[in-house]
Amino acid sequence: MTKPSDEAAATADCTQREGSQGHPADPRLDAPHSGGVSATIYDVGNVAHKPRATPAACIHNVQRQSSSSPLITNPKVVLLWWSTYFWDRHRTERDFYKAALSAFGNDPAFWNRLSEYGVTGGSYVGTIDLTRFGGPSASLSEQDITDALTFRFNNLTTPPDQDTIYAIMLPDGLSSAYDTMNSFIGHHQVYQYNGKPVYYAVVEYSSNTTQTLSVITHEIYEAATDPDGSTGYRDASGGEDEVGDFCNLQTMMIGMYPVQKVWSQKDCGCK
Numbered sequence: 001m002t003k004p005s006d007e008a009a010a011t012a013d014c015t016q017r018e019g020s021q022g023h024p025a026d027p028r029l030d031a032p033h034s035g036g037v038s039a040t041i042y043d044v045g046n047v048a049h050k051p052r053a054t055p056a057a058c059i060h061n062v063q064r065q066s067s068s069s070p071l072i073t074n075p076k077v078v079l080l081w082w083s084t085y086f087w088d089r090h091r092t093e094r095d096f097y098k099a100a101l102s103a104f105g106n107d108p109a110f111w112n113r114l115s116e117y118g119v120t121g122g123s124y125v126g127t128i129d130l131t132r133f134g135g136p137s138a139s140l141s142e143q144d145i146t147d148a149l150t151f152r153f154n155n156l157t158t159p160p161d162q163d164t165i166y167a168i169m170l171p172d173g174l175s176s177a178y179d180t181m182n183s184f185i186g187h188h189q190v191y192q193y194n195g196k197p198v199y200y201a202v203v204e205y206s207s208n209t210t211q212t213l214s215v216i217t218h219e220i221y222e223a224a225t226d227p228d229g230s231t232g233y234r235d236a237s238g239g240e241d242e243v244g245d246f247c248n249l250q251t252m253m254i255g256m257y258p259v260q261k262v263w264s265q266k267d268c269g270c271k
């Protein structure tokens, strides 16, 4: 999920993660700058008389929580527009986001930053006009959102697939109740369509396009690496502990467009 500010994430639980919840501390943390070349780190038998360097504790411990968790290793990203808001007066914004996703969404540099979590690439595949109407109220329940997805999927010639991340762009004046309740500006979720999981994200409207791109990319990272929101790559303590959360709203440029940074456990930092 994306919070409006990263203050809470930056200060939360920084001291209690090492080896918590029964997950062994990651031996790679002994050498946070080793760039993954770790083979010799374990070969301590022949240096028994040298004091071993104190392992540098990393403030977070992102691990795959279950070896059978779903992962989207080569995501296809679709933008879905809620209501006609982006069709007419706000077509300029729509075109901006389409251009942005077309650029970084097809750039290996964007996806490579997730390679330590098994993501090998990804692509932007287009947009869908999700619904013509605003919704039953200004506050959308999760059921309202999945009902709209189901209605649209029922009318598409190709069914949804499990490698796609459906990023729903909400218009100004319409919010997800879940986001409002949690003070989020976006979240990702999964629901079942015809007995198969559909992974989607909800992006709250902002006129600040940098913030919006940060939210979109934050949720893409998390939907890819922790699709079901619990068993994929995350810190073991639960809550706001996915790879997007620790770098919330910190942005960097990929080509011409700002994207959010993502947590690297290997480097113990945002990149």
Ligand SMILES: [Zn+2]
Residues within 6 Å of the ligand: 001, 002, 218, 222, 242, 244, 245
């Ligand atoms: Zn998040």
